[in-house]
Amino acid sequence: MSKGLPKRSEDYSLWYNELVKRADLAENSPVRGCMVIKPYGYSIWEKMQAELDRMFKETGHSNAYFPLFIPKSFLSKEASHVEGFAKECAVVTHYRLKNAEDGSGVIVDPEAKLEEELIVRPTSETVIWSTYKNWIQSYRDLPLLVNQWANVVRWEMRTRLFLRTTEFLWQEGHTAHATSEEAMAETVQMMNVYAQFAEEFMALPVVRGRKSANERFAGADDTLCIEALMQDGKALQAGTSHFLGQNFAKAFEVKFATKEGGLEYVWGTSWGVSTRLMGALIMAHSDDNGLVLPPKLAPFQVVIVPIYRGEDELALISVKAKEIMADLRKAGISVKYDDRDTQKPGWKFAEYELKGVPVRIALGPRDLENKTLEIARRDTLTKESFQWEDMPIAEKIGGLLEEIQNGIYQKAFDFRKENTTEVNSWEEFKQVLEDKAGFLSAHWDGTPETEDKIKELTKATIRCIPLDQVLEQGVCVFSGKPSSGRVLFAKAY
RNA sequence: CGGGGUGUAGCGUAGCCCGGUAUCGCGCCACAUUUGGGAUGUGGAGGUCGUAGGUUCGAAUCCUGCCACCCCGACCA
Numbered sequence: 001m002s003k004g005l006p007k008r009s010e011d012y013s014l015w016y017n018e019l020v021k022r023a024d025l026a027e028n029s030p031v032r033g034c035m036v037i038k039p040y041g042y043s044i045w046e047k048m049q050a051e052l053d054r055m056f057k058e059t060g061h062s063n064a065y066f067p068l069f070i071p072k073s074f075l076s077k078e079a080s081h082v083e084g085f086a087k088e089c090a091v092v093t094h095y096r097l098k099n100a101e102d103g104s105g106v107i108v109d110p111e112a113k114l115e116e117e118l119i120v121r122p123t124s125e126t127v128i129w130s131t132y133k134n135w136i137q138s139y140r141d142l143p144l145l146v147n148q149w150a151n152v153v154r155w156e157m158r159t160r161l162f163l164r165t166t167e168f169l170w171q172e173g174h175t176a177h178a179t180s181e182e183a184m185a186e187t188v189q190m191m192n193v194y195a196q197f198a199e200e201f202m203a204l205p206v207v208r209g210r211k212s213a214n215e216r217f218a219g220a221d222d223t224l225c226i227e228a229l230m231q232d233g234k235a236l237q238a239g240t241s242h243f244l245g246q247n248f249a250k251a252f253e254v255k256f257a258t259k260e261g262g263l264e265y266v267w268g269t270s271w272g273v274s275t276r277l278m279g280a281l282i283m284a285h286s287d288d289n290g291l292v293l294p295p296k297l298a299p300f301q302v303v304i305v306p307i308y309r310g311e312d313e314l315a316l317i318s319v320k321a322k323e324i325m326a327d328l329r330k331a332g333i334s335v336k337y338d339d340r341d342t343q344k345p346g347w348k349f350a351e352y353e354l355k356g357v358p359v360r361i362a363l364g365p366r367d368l369e370n371k372t373l374e375i376a377r378r379d380t381l382t383k384e385s386f387q388w389e390d391m392p393i394a395e396k397i398g399g400l401l402e403e404i405q406n407g408i409y410q411k412a413f414d415f416r417k418e419n420t421t422e423v424n425s426w427e428e429f430k431q432v433l434e435d436k437a438g439f440l441s442a443h444w445d446g447t448p449e450t451e452d453k454i455k456e457l458t459k460a461t462i463r464c465i466p467l468d469q470v471l472e473q474g475v476c477v478f479s480g481k482p483s484s485g486r487v488l489f490a491k492a493y
Numbered sequence: 494c495g496g497g498g499u500g501u502a503g504c505g506u507a508g509c510c511c512g513g514u515a516u517c518g519c520g521c522c523a524c525a526u527u528u529g530g531g532a533u534g535u536g537g538a539g540g541u542c543g544u545a546g547g548u549u550c551g552a553a554u555c556c557u558g559c560c561a562c563c564c565c566g567a568c569c570a
Contacts, residue, residue: 004531013563013564014563017563028561028562030561032560032561032562084569087568087569088568088569123570152570154569154570156568156569156570157494157567157568157569158566158567158568158569163570164569164570168570170570217570236570237570238570239570240570272570273570274570275570276570305529307528307529308528309527309528310528341528343528343531344527344528344530344531344532345528345529345530345531346528346529346530346531346532347530347531347532348530348531349529349530349531350530350531351531353530362529362530364528364529365529366529367529374529459566493569493570
């Protein structure tokens with residue numbers, strides 16, 4: 001591994017790509033647009049999954065699994081849905097290969113053509129609603145609250161590790177309800193679950209909002225979202241929660257008998273977050289030395305690096321190190337002891353910085369003598385000497401981890417605050433977008449035409465209409481027409 | 494899918510214009526000395542030059558197709 005990461009200030013994209021690879025998170029695969037998620041990266045994803053899964057279950061959802069393949073005909077049942085996804089679907093047309101007659105390898109067997117092609121799911125609404133038709137007959141079957149952890153495929157033109165890959169991992173929740181109000185409440189609830197997860201675990205402040213009609217999910221009546229701001233001033237949609245109305249119920253004939261004896265279409269929601277969250281996590285906190293991970297999602301929170309000459313010294317240090325590890329683990333802190341003699345301490349320091357381990361403890365003969373530890377924190381890159389007798393080590397480290405978790409959240413929060421600008425004229429809009437980027441809070445006349453025009457001229461889109469939007473009279477920054485509140489614009493990933 | 498760029502050892506590269514079998518650094522292996530911020534020395538291994546064709550006595554180098562990656566558009570979580 002060569003030294004030195006590219007600088008964020010010089011080439012943000014290059015910095016991001018290099019960081020993902022060098023920190024052992026992921027790498028490109030032989031298939032265009034697909035990635036291999038490496039063990040270190042995957043263990044961060046597993047932490048995210050575990051936490052989200054717990055939150056889904058706490059809110060009454062159960063996991064299930066639906067198939068990867070969807071009959072082609074299903075895609076055409078919901079008109080706007082097919083329009084949204086048709087252009088990026090992988091299609092299975094054959095089910096068999098055979099040896100080429102010229103011995104050049106295997107070819108697709110032309111005789112093994114499928115009667116009806118199969119679509120590799122870009123999302124599972126269609127297959128799930130076709131199943132729900134059989135599961136739902138009565139109001140007694142509702143609400144139906146299901147989540148699945150799965151992979152999906154969207155054949156995107158341009159891909160980037162974690163942020164947009166052809167295949168990605170995600171969860172998709174699909175719920176069915178008796179009333180519109182209940183489905184809307186579910187949509188809001190899940191957006192709030194996402195927001196809470198992002199802020200509490202990823203240390204990522206997000207704006208909760210509603211998508212404009214242009215940005216709404218294909219097949220939804222309403223899309224709620226959480227939007228985050230990255231260090232380069234671009235916005236990233238971190239999660240979406242859709243109110244599907246009765247669109248899919250109608251498309252797949254999902255009706256239920258009401259308590260009163262009527263027959264009605266059910267109301268639906270769907271909501272998802274993906275491995276894109278990994279991209280958000282990386283871009284939100286990391287620096288030119290590498291990854292900075294929030295303690296709550298770090299594969300291990302503490303690493304202990306022994307400093308020693310010779311086996312005997314290592315043996316002495318290891319006794320103390322193991323004692324510290326036991327204390328930390330008892331307190332629920334994950335810790336790794338790196339006593340490899342194949343790398344030198346300086347190399348390890350740099351390595352764990354690159355990998356974003358929140359706290360590093362160095363322990364050497366000097367420490368044994370003075371009853372101290374060198375404790376370094378990743379977020380601030382500061383070091384302190386800690387006296388064993390001052391307070392229990394687990395208490396010290398536990399406090400520090402909490403400080404780091406809060407510290408990086410606050411830093412990201414302050415960054416977003418500094419990079420959210422109220423603009424009141426078109427000139428100002430263009431100027432701020434050009435010079436500073438970030439979120440632009442501006443009045444908008446509420447029409448898709450204006451939004452399209454602004455996108456065309458500046459590449460900025462409406463990220464969301466914040467849920468905490470203040471109602472105030474104003475004029476649209478572009479058209480000059482009346483507006484009743486500000487929305488957030490930004491260039492987005 | 495349109496415009497631009499790049500593919501040479503695990504990684505980063507020189508060589509390409511002007512054709513003669515590949516340079517350097519990091520990493521890797523062995524040994525020794527080292528170990529509190531990416532060690533040093535000595536020796537060593539590692540290449541169908543992205544891929545498939547073509548031109549030529551001879552191709553990393555010239556020509557054509559294809560593939561992948563990066564940047565900029567359109568599309569998108």
